[in-house]
Amino acid sequence: MKTKHFLIVATLAAVFAGCATMPPNELVNARQAYQTASEGRAAELAPAELHKAQEALKLAEESFAKDSDSTKTKDLSYVAQRKAELAGAVGAMNADTSRKDRAGAAFQDKQAEIVQQGKQDLRDSENQTADARAELDKQAALKEAKDKSDAEFQRQQAETARQAKQDLIDSEQRTADARAELARIGAVKEEERGLVVTLSGGVFFRSADSTLLPTAQVKLDQVAKALLAVRERNIIVEGHTDSQGALSYNQGLSQRRADTVRDYLIRRGYPADRIQAHGMGEGNPIANNTSPEGRANNRRVEIVIER
Amino acid sequence: MRHVSRIKFMVFAVAVVATAIVAGCTNAPLRTEASTSGIRAAEEAGASKVPQASLHLQLAREELAQARALSEKGEKEEASSMLLRAEADAELALVLSHEDAERTEANAAVARVRELRKNNP
Numbered sequence: 001m002k003t004k005h006f007l008i009v010a011t012l013a014a015v016f017a018g019c020a021t022m023p024p025n026e027l028v029n030a031r032q033a034y035q036t037a038s039e040g041r042a043a044e045l046a047p048a049e050l051h052k053a054q055e056a057l058k059l060a061e062e063s064f065a066k067d068s069d070s071t072k073t074k075d076l077s078y079v080a081q082r083k084a085e086l087a088g089a090v091g092a093m094n095a096d097t098s099r100k101d102r103a104g105a106a107f108q109d110k111q112a113e114i115v116q117q118g119k120q121d122l123r124d125s126e127n128q129t130a131d132a133r134a135e136l137d138k139q140a141a142l143k144e145a146k147d148k149s150d151a152e153f154q155r156q157q158a159e160t161a162r163q164a165k166q167d168l169i170d171s172e173q174r175t176a177d178a179r180a181e182l183a184r185i186g187a188v189k190e191e192e193r194g195l196v197v198t199l200s201g202g203v204f205f206r207s208a209d210s211t212l213l214p215t216a217q218v219k220l221d222q223v224a225k226a227l228l229a230v231r232e233r234n235i236i237v238e239g240h241t242d243s244q245g246a247l248s249y250n251q252g253l254s255q256r257r258a259d260t261v262r263d264y265l266i267r268r269g270y271p272a273d274r275i276q277a278h279g280m281g282e283g284n285p286i287a288n289n290t291s292p293e294g295r296a297n298n299r300r301v302e303i304v305i306e307r
Numbered sequence: 308m309r310h311v312s313r314i315k316f317m318v319f320a321v322a323v324v325a326t327a328i329v330a331g332c333t334n335a336p337l338r339t340e341a342s343t344s345g346i347r348a349a350e351e352a353g354a355s356k357v358p359q360a361s362l363h364l365q366l367a368r369e370e371l372a373q374a375r376a377l378s379e380k381g382e383k384e385e386a387s388s389m390l391l392r393a394e395a396d397a398e399l400a401l402v403l404s405h406e407d408a409e410r411t412e413a414n415a416a417v418a419r420v421r422e423l424r425k426n427n428p
Contacts, residue, residue, distance in 0.1 A: 075388040082363075082395035086402050093406035096413040103416035107423060114427050 021068040026077035030057055033084035042091035045098075049087035056080035174229040178305075181226035185219055194306040197223070198286075201240070201257070201299030208245070210256035212264065220261065223303065224268035231270060236304040237262045237277045240284055242295035247281065255279025261301050337378040342371045342390050345397030352404035360403035367396035 023031075034057050037043075042050045060076035067073055179195060182188050187198040204216035212220070227235065239254035239261070255277070262277035287294035346367050354360035370393035377386035 071385055072388050075392055079391045079395040082392075082399045086395075086399045089399065089402045089406045093402065093409045096406065096409040100409065100413035100416045103413065103420045107416065107420040110420060110423050110427065114423075117427075 023064055024069060024074050024077060026074040026081065027060055027064055030060055030077040030080035030084065033081045033088075037084040037088040037091070040088055040091060041095050042087040044091070045094035046087045046090035049083070049090045053080060053083035053087045056083040171230070171232070175233075178226040178229045181229075182223065185222050185226070191304075194304050197303040197305070199223070199301045199303070200296070201301060202296050204261070204301060205257055205299075208253065210253060210260050212260055217264070220264050221268065224265050224270060227265065227303070227305070228269055230305065231274070234274045234306045235265075235270075235276075236306070237265070237275065238302040238304065239277070239279045240286075240298060240300050240302065241282045242298040243282045243285070243289040244295065251279055251281035253279075254281050257301060261303075335383070337374065337383070337386050337390070339371060339374065339390060342367065342374070342393040342397060345394050345401065346371065349397050349400035349404060352401050353408070354400040354404040357404050357407040360400045360407065363396040363400035363403065367393045367400060370396060 034053055037050055037053060056076070057080040060073060060080045063070065063073040063076050175195075179188060182195075182197045185197070185199070189196050189198075199219065203219060204212060206213065237258045239256070239258035241250040241254050243250070245253075256279070258277035258279050262275050265275060266272045282289075282298070285294075285298045286300070287297035289295050289298060346364065349360065349364050349367070352360075354364040370389050374386045374389035374393060377383075377389055
């Protein structure tokens with residue numbers, strides 16, 4: 001019985017002595033490696049490998065508990081250390097993979113952004129080009145229109161000048177024709193105030209009357225026809241009398257006669273705003289009033305065609 | 308008395324089984340396939356060009372050689388245990404090779420995107 005107790009005590013002593021033994025370096029390193037791995041990225045990024053490391057360390061610990069200094073304990077500890085280091089390496093590798101993937105995604109995003117920006121720049125450039133082209137077209141159209149307008153203006157100016165010249169020639173021709181025509185009807189002379197046509201009063205009116213004689217109307221038709229060729233000219237119809245009778249009477253008579261002639265010419269088509277009638281009375285004789293012939297010459301109507 | 312007989316019988320049985328196991332172990336050939344394939348994989352992954360991986364590759368080779376030597380001396384259990392070391396080092400060498408390659412690629416990718424952003428602010 002004593003022997004049995006001794007054996008039990010010896011066994012327990014041996015166990016305690018074993019527990020108190022310092023672990024081999026391999027196991028210390030394995031523990032340290034596992035702690036490092038579990039506190040690093042392996043816990044998140046390599047949990048399977050970390051679990052294998054944990055299992056390997058557990059085997060080593062169990063072996064150490066059974067035989068603290070055995071080769072097997074050292075080998076298992078060595079393997080556990082490598083498993084822990086492997087878990088750390090896998091964690092780091094997975095972190096690098098994530099980093100690479102993120103960089104790849106960022107690269108693609110940036111490339112897409114560049115392409116998008118490039119397209120936008122191209123669109124902007126095209127718009128600017130189109131705007132510039134439109135502006136050029138507009139300027140060209142304006143220049144063309146201006147050139148055309150200038151050419152038209154010059155052409156019109158030339159046409160106007162030519163027409164004015166032609167009108168002048170025509171006017172001069174009509175004036176010459178009218179003058180020749182009038183010269184056949186009455187006396188014509190050039191004066192400071194214009195061309196003066198003198199029509200004998202005896203042919204146009206009875207004595208002391210302002211009503212046109214029928215023969216006078218024929219004469220005045222000829223006069224009107226000649227004057228209508230120069231209707232752009234202002235004319236003045238002047239009535240003159242001889243010196244017989246009262247001065248005021250002669251003034252009124254001469255005015256009425258001038259008015260009668262003026263009205264007749266207007267009826268024949270001469271513009272009313274270009275024709276005036278002045279009664280000159282007896283104040284502008286062209287002959288001596290002492291003789292019947294001279295008074296006959298003084299009774300007259302003068303038509304002044306202004307220059 | 309009957310109790311003592313039973314203990315003797317159990318001790319005998321355990322001795323027979325242990326002898327059979329030891330006999331089996333000593334006769335079984337050393338299984339180096341896992342170690343050699345692990346070393347080959349690490350070599351093909353370029354472990355020899357990565358300093359830390361290269362170290363573990365070398366350790367794996369040495370441990371495999373030691374395992375074979377132990378096996379030849381008949382120390383089968385020590386040989387098998389040494390093979391575990393060789394496998395662990397070969398496996399670690401392989402992962403370190405991959406990790407180095409992955410880190411290089413990640414750095415290149417980061418540099419590439421940084422360059423792209425720099426040239427296209």
